[in-house]
Amino acid sequence: MDTTQPTDQQRSADRRRRELLEAADRVVLRDGPQASMNAIAAEAGITKPILYRHFGDKGGLYAALAKRHTDALLNSLRAALDAPAERRERVEVTLDTYLAAIEARPQVYRFLMHPSEGSASDRGFDVGMHSIPLLRRMGEELAQVIEDRLDLGPGSQQLARVWGHGIVGMMHAAGDWWLGERPCTRAELVRSLADLLWGRLAAAGDKMGGPGF
Amino acid sequence: MDTTQPTDQQRSADRRRRELLEAADRVVLRDGPQASMNAIAAEAGITKPILYRHFGDKGGLYAALAKRHTDALLNSLRAALDAPAERRERVEVTLDTYLAAIEARPQVYRFLMHPSEGSASDRGFDVGMHSIPLLRRMGEELAQVIEDRLDLGPGSQQLARVWGHGIVGMMHAAGDWWLGERPCTRAELVRSLADLLWGRLAAAGDKMGGPGF
DNA sequence: AGACTGCTGTTACCGCAAGTAACATGATAG
DNA sequence: CTATCATGTTACTTGCGGTAACAGCAGTCT
Numbered sequence: 137m138d139t140t141q142p143t144d145q146q147r148s149a150d151r152r153r154r155e156l157l158e159a160a161d162r163v164v165l166r167d168g169p170q171a172s173m174n175a176i177a178a179e180a181g182i183t184k185p186i187l188y189r190h191f192g193d194k195g196g197l198y199a200a201l202a203k204r205h206t207d208a209l210l211n212s213l214r215a216a217l218d219a220p221a222e223r224r225e226r227v228e229v230t231l232d233t234y235l236a237a238i239e240a241r242p243q244v245y246r247f248l249m250h251p252s253e254g255s256a257s258d259r260g261f262d263v264g265m266h267s268i269p270l271l272r273r274m275g276e277e278l279a280q281v282i283e284d285r286l287d288l289g290p291g292s293q294q295l296a297r298v299w300g301h302g303i304v305g306m307m308h309a310a311g312d313w314w315l316g317e318r319p320c321t322r323a324e325l326v327r328s329l330a331d332l333l334w335g336r337l338a339a340a341g342d343k344m345g346g347p348g349f
Numbered sequence: 350m351d352t353t354q355p356t357d358q359q360r361s362a363d364r365r366r367r368e369l370l371e372a373a374d375r376v377v378l379r380d381g382p383q384a385s386m387n388a389i390a391a392e393a394g395i396t397k398p399i400l401y402r403h404f405g406d407k408g409g410l411y412a413a414l415a416k417r418h419t420d421a422l423l424n425s426l427r428a429a430l431d432a433p434a435e436r437r438e439r440v441e442v443t444l445d446t447y448l449a450a451i452e453a454r455p456q457v458y459r460f461l462m463h464p465s466e467g468s469a470s471d472r473g474f475d476v477g478m479h480s481i482p483l484l485r486r487m488g489e490e491l492a493q494v495i496e497d498r499l500d501l502g503p504g505s506q507q508l509a510r511v512w513g514h515g516i517v518g519m520m521h522a523a524g525d526w527w528l529g530e531r532p533c534t535r536a537e538l539v540r541s542l543a544d545l546l547w548g549r550l551a552a553a554g555d556k557m558g559g560p561g562f
Numbered sequence: 563a564g565a566c567t568g569c570t571g572t573t574a575c576c577g578c579a580a581g582t583a584a585c586a587t588g589a590t591a592g
Numbered sequence: 593c594t595a596t597c598a599t600g601t602t603a604c605t606t607g608c609g610g611t612a613a614c615a616g617c618a619g620t621c622t
């Protein structure tokens with residue numbers, strides 16, 4: 137039986153798969169998220185049907201491709217979150233890690249955030265399911281960390297999940313905007329966001345002190 | 350001369366345009382963001398080229414369509430932001446307004462957040478510009494309100510913009526997740542998010558008090 | 563040896579949606 | 593009666609996702 141034997145065909149197929157993914161990676165890095173299957177196949181030196189044999193459909197390829205980058209980014213973020221430092225320091229390092237990643241490879245970032253909706257397989261999806269997997273995964277991850285390490289009162293699990301997704305969304309939107317306009321340095325952005333999370337919004341005074349205003 | 354006269358052809362064209370937009374609205378509400386030009390034309394009782402004469406391309410139609418809803422939502426949010434109440438109250442009402450809107454018309458919401466990238470006109474765009482117009486507009490709007498009404502120290506304008514986009518992103522991501530999973534009531538979600546903005550993250554105690562951990 | 567299986571690769575095609583060209587029609591102005 | 597201009601149509605091109613059918617090439621069973 138070939139239960140212990142990877143049959144060395146398996147390994148060959150896996151290697152092919154990885155080669156294809158790297159070709160796809162190169163194309164996406166060059167052409168952005170609208171990279172066509174033809175282009176990817178050409179880059180890999182083969183033709184379309186092979187891609188479809190390996191990945192089923194475009195969604196499958198994109199999912200496989202996204203998983204690699206998502207996993208990589210999540211590992212970096214986990215490391216930042218688990219650093220042995222003060223909470224504020226950890227938050228800032230994590231924010232900076234994310235922002236540095238999207239700054240370094242904007243095309244990849246753009247691809248990850250813009251799956252562009254599959255074409256026919258989406259039938260029957262309810263709203264909400266369309267959302268970007270990376271954001272969801274980051275949100276859940278952060279929620280777990282928050283719940284594990286913070287002492288919130290009753291309902292802590294739910295609170296942690298809301299905060300996880302909320303903070304990730306904050307990071308994402310601010311990062312996206314920052315990447316487009318570059319209105320300040322990365323360090324300034326990190327500091328501003330951390331300030332926001334640290335309650336400076338609530339602590340700030342009104343500008344025109346009238347109570348009815 | 351017909352400088353004072355809107356030439357009543359103009360008005361007729363405008364009415365047509367509005368009718369087409371409403372037809373498009375109906376289709377998008379029914380089919381989601383992947384509504385085809387053919388479908389929209391059919392719903393309006395006409396054929397494709399007319400749509401193209403009125404809106405240029407699909408991006409144009411989508412932009413016009415999005416503008417209507419975006420304006421409507423922004424008006425609601427402005428009203429909530431300008432309410433004569435305590436800051437926390439205003440924040441909660443604003444969050445609730447947004448969440449109620451996306452809860453009431455998820456298809457519209459999904460459309461607004463998922464323009465699916467134009468096809469050919471995107472050439473030459475740098476990264477960052479892809480982002481959803483509604484989010485950007487909400488971010489800028491909120492930034493303006495924050496800057497107008499809060500007394501932040503030096504660099505207040507930049508801080509306000511970061512916070513504006515950050516808070517909007519938080520609201521958006523949390524809302525998207527909530528809409529998909531419905532893990533709690535709207536009121537609970539609003540409260541949790543407001544708590545986050547009010548610095549409860551920073552105030553919470555560690556679970557295992559070891560300093561090195 | 564010769565047929566069977568399974569994998570990799572190809573060409574050539576289908577269906578569908580965006581976008582366009584060219585033609586038809588009906589009102590209005592000179 | 594004709595020129596014009598907006599409104600509408602059919603029929604086409606282009607490009608992409610996806611698939612069917614076929615071609616070469618290992619090994620394998622009898």
